[in-house]
Amino acid sequence: MKPSTSNIIEPILFFLALLILWEILVEVIKVPAFILPPPRDLWLAFIGKLPILGHHALITFIEAFGGFALSLLLGIGFAIAVVYSRHLNNTVYPLIVILYAMPKSAFAPLMVIWVGYGLFSKIAIAFLVAFFPVVVNTVVGLKEVEPELLELARINRGSQFDVFKKIRLPNSLPYMFAGIKVAIVLSVTGAIVAEFVAANEGLGYLVLQANYSLDTAFALVILLTLAVLSLGLFWLVEIVQRKLAPWSAAVRQVEGSF
């Protein structure tokens, strides 16, 4: 577990070796560039199209992050409501579970009809995809409290609000963050899928354009950009978690789907 220098150097060396191997293989086997361009071409495409890439990445970021933020707000609020209201738990929660089992990205064409062609249909899909892991994990975290702690609260006449604030909410944080980490990555996927369906901006749109013109190098650059975007967001959540819930290093999570 100790962060030793070999933990940093090893992956760097590995990736360097991978790049070199890629370059050599492409040269030796003479793969056509539209199937697999050498890393060199990727670099050139990246440098040459940086402004375009930046613009579309920003669009996708806004869509994904917007959907994600919405899923946090509504997801956590909804989870709390479900845990505290038997009625919601009996009515709306099963509906949520059914929706959860559907492929959310399949809503993308419908969403265009419902919300329109612009940014909002993408935010809506990103939200839809990110919402469920947040809700499901938070509900579990709020409910799975050791019964002895609740007995302690009853004996000492603790209020419902105190039980929520001092026990349930902090107890749910590790679960919630597990869900949030799934959600943030899924929200990027959701935005991209929505862009595939109908868009004139964003990395999903851009990767389709690159495909049409057989610009494989640029398409790969876009995919890498997406990976960086997802990872960056994931790490952001990780940092917030360390600040907010340092005790929650690793907790099993209820997996998400898209």
Add this chain to the structure above:
Amino acid sequence: MPPLIVVDNVSRVFTSGARIVNALERISFEIQTGEFISIVGPSGCGKSTLLKIISGLLPASSGKVAVNGDLVINPLENVGMVFQAPVLLKWRSVLGNILLPVEFAKLDLPSHVEKARALIKLVGLEGFEEMYPHELSGGMQQRTSLCRALVTDPQLLLMDEPFGALDAMTRDELDLELLRLWEEKKKTVIFVTHSIQEAVFLSDHVFVMSARPGRLLEMLSMDLPRPRTLEMMSSPKFGEYTLKIRGLLSAGGGATEVIAGSTA
């Protein structure tokens, strides 16, 4: 003096689906203020259930419980509870965990911080106030849980196999500390344990229960001098008591489930 606790003909039935479990059957006893009582019995005979009924957390199916002459209907107020596991809040320090009941009960915080610190000192946790549960040993966690039960200065202490998960040496140590606390603070203690020796060592009276449906087989008085010392465990009287209890338990059916004291 009138007894502190009167348990009168208490039975408890659990129904889960079509299954009916008679957990407790017609239990009656009285406990005087300041007594140290242990309850032993085979696993599943209703010891935890009995503690919950006395604390008012769980209603009896029939019969009644009175504490201080008042019928127990709601959860008791002046009671401290120690569970088999420490159940500490991972996100709170030792001190923060101990103060949880104080916050729930909305008692004056500063004066209880003083009390908490005094308790921490008493159980030998000094210097660990700001540590978090994952930084503590099992014994230290259970000490914290003991302090948490005592911080509101309850008159009655209910302990459900509190040291069962600890190794024999730590358990002996905590048993001695508990007795010191009990003698100093004049509490009434009901202590559930699987260990016959621990029961004999700690108690004024040992209540022996039968396998399910849990009935009270016998109430035995431990006529051993106080303060108790670990050396007493090798006295003939001590051996006599443990033998007697073991005999009762095996006659009551379920002796195999009883772990003979690890304190030997």
